[in-house]
Amino acid sequence: MTENGKILSIQNLSTFFDTELGVAKAVQDVSFEIEKGKTLALVGESGCGKSVTALSIMRLIPTPPGRIESGKIFYREHNILEFSEKQMRGIRGNKIAMIFQEPMTSLNPVYTIGDQIVEAITLHQKKTYEQAWSMAQEMLDKVRIPDPARRMSEYPHLLSGGMRQRVMIAMAISCKPSLLIADEPTTALDVTIQAQILDLLDELQQSENMSILLITHDLGVVAQRADDVAVMYASKIAEKCSCKELFKNPLHPYTQGLLHSLPQLGTRQKRLNTIAGNVPEPLNFPSGCKFHTRCPIGCNDKRCQTAEPELKEVSKDHFAACWYAPGYEK
Amino acid sequence: MNNNILLKVENLKTWFPIKKGLLRKIIGHVKAVDDISFQIPHGSTFGLVGESGSGKTTAARTIARLIHATGGKVYFNGENILPLHQSELRRIRKDISIVFQDPYSSLNPRMTVGSIIAEPLRIHKIAKGSELIDRIATLLQKVGLSAAHINRYPHEFSGGQRQRIGIARALAVEPKLVICDEPVSALDVSIQSQILNLLKDLQEQFRLTYLFIAHDLSVVEFISDIVAVMYLGKIVEIAPAVELYEKPLHPYTKLLLSAIPLPVPERKKSTAFVSEIGQEAPAGCPFSGRCPIADGFCCREIPPLEEKAPGHFAACFKT
Ligand SMILES: Nc1ncnc2c1ncn2[C@@H]1O[C@H](COP(=O)(O)OP(=O)(O)OP(=O)(O)O)[C@@H](O)[C@H]1O
């Protein structure tokens, strides 16, 4: 059971995929909570399991090959993993809405933009077609699509990448969800429109008390919009704390490497810093701490190579999964 | 023509008809690319930034001869490639490759990763048999994936992994010009940095030339020698990268630079400006509808792209 202020509480979520080569453990033992009206940013390396976590919340993991192996996902006080598909349909797109990472995968190429938003609206709200149509047009205007009346009758392939992304955003917020899962919502937008879209989400957050799970690799966006941050690495959460704390006092070597890799504007770097080595594969995770192969401390450390550190609270509200994080009880 | 120039674009226009009614009558045009000119020297990187929907992807696809140009010229190695027939395009296709913006829709879901990357190599008869497999494996490693991925399908990968498959495919044929449309926007910073370093290394090694489209201005600054800024189908500013970032001239460029979210917590809400995107492109300067310093003249007349300092062009009456 969750307390009053939490809209979402994920407990020990594990999601696996059965592949020809074995079981890909894409998400393991992930826990986090989001309070009403707050934004939690989920960051981490490409392939670390962010989208799979999001799709698990939406109950949209393709099964087979995927399955939610274990864990609980509480939306308010309901464990939605126990919901029937019918119950889930009442929530999905309505109470919990998602902006998908790749717009073209979720926009239907044979329907016009207008029809698709209208459908999203009428599915959950009692509106006539005409009412929904004008609401849809209003939404397009809100996400700053120029000439929305014309765009309503266009097909997705005629839109630019950023316009498609904004159509997705319009669809997702048309039902005023209480939880919005935004998977890389602004990657195709220039910074001025990005700022406007994020402001729009802020507004909704304030007027409707909407909560946001923001998946992004843009640490600038994280810094300015998130209340809390969870950093994932190779299927698990490596570090979790308030946004301020993360930038001021990153404790996990992976988080430190990430912050260090940022291109610095105005410095004319010859080369960018990177974290040496490659992201491990779910089918082939290293032993011990999954980061040890790339970690400046762990690469030569027996403990790191053999034993996996759990996520523990190392100081108030600051969690890390690293044997050498200051404050970590071994 | 200066033979140090690999790509020269002159007055390029790509307009799409707007059709209406049962008879699909053409009632107007979306001037997606409207009279742009620029050139890219051999072995350098030309960054293209601009507002969403300003025509960057359309320009890129027109240059690669994937969409029909309405007007203008595109010289590749001194030869105007716009009039070339389909049959003559094959040699161009090997020299110009493209990394697409939307990795998901540009990778055939029914093909394995190996065959996706092998396809251009086979078409252009560059490699076969075990040499082909070796090459694919090397390419995958270069973009931070592994040879073990060869037999897997695109849907089994995350967004960023799919983007890297697209990069590997584009580099497979050893092109001269690589058009990168948002190649790193789906990647986290550490992989992004790896890919950008890789693109730079390959450039040095093979003297590659890049046309690089991106929204992340710090990425563009890092990779580019020259940067052009697009707004509503037009180029509003072109300058050497350093200069553009230090002394932006066009009000839209200034707006862009000021809106970059910096990774410093609590600088919340960078949007100190109000802006409305108009229904139609205004009659005068394309930016006049949003510009903080526009006056009546700006709204009526189109400012020409003029050289305001050596190598630094801007299209604004007030700079
Ligand atoms: N259908 C599937 N079959 C097998 N493996 C899968 C499948 N879907 C995802 N995976 C694997 O699960 C892992 C996590 O993928 P996910 O899409 O969650 O990554 P991500 O963190 O969102 O990355 P990105 O930032 O690149 O989008 C990846 O290693 C991916 O290869």
Ligand SMILES: Nc1ncnc2c1ncn2[C@@H]1O[C@H](COP(=O)(O)OP(=O)(O)OP(=O)(O)O)[C@@H](O)[C@H]1O
């Ligand atoms: N095939 C088409 N038919 C009609 N209009 C089109 C077509 N392709 C693109 N457009 C329009 O051309 C304009 C420019 O689109 P383009 O994709 O080039 O923008 P972009 O600068 O790449 O934007 P983004 O940064 O959002 O990807 C948009 O208004 C778009 O709707």
Ligand code: SF4
């Ligand atoms: S546990 Fe060891 S290997 Fe893992 S991050 Fe900490 S120091 Fe590095």
Ligand SMILES: [Mg+2]
């Ligand atoms: Mg993802």
Ligand SMILES: [Mg+2]
């Ligand atoms: Mg584009």
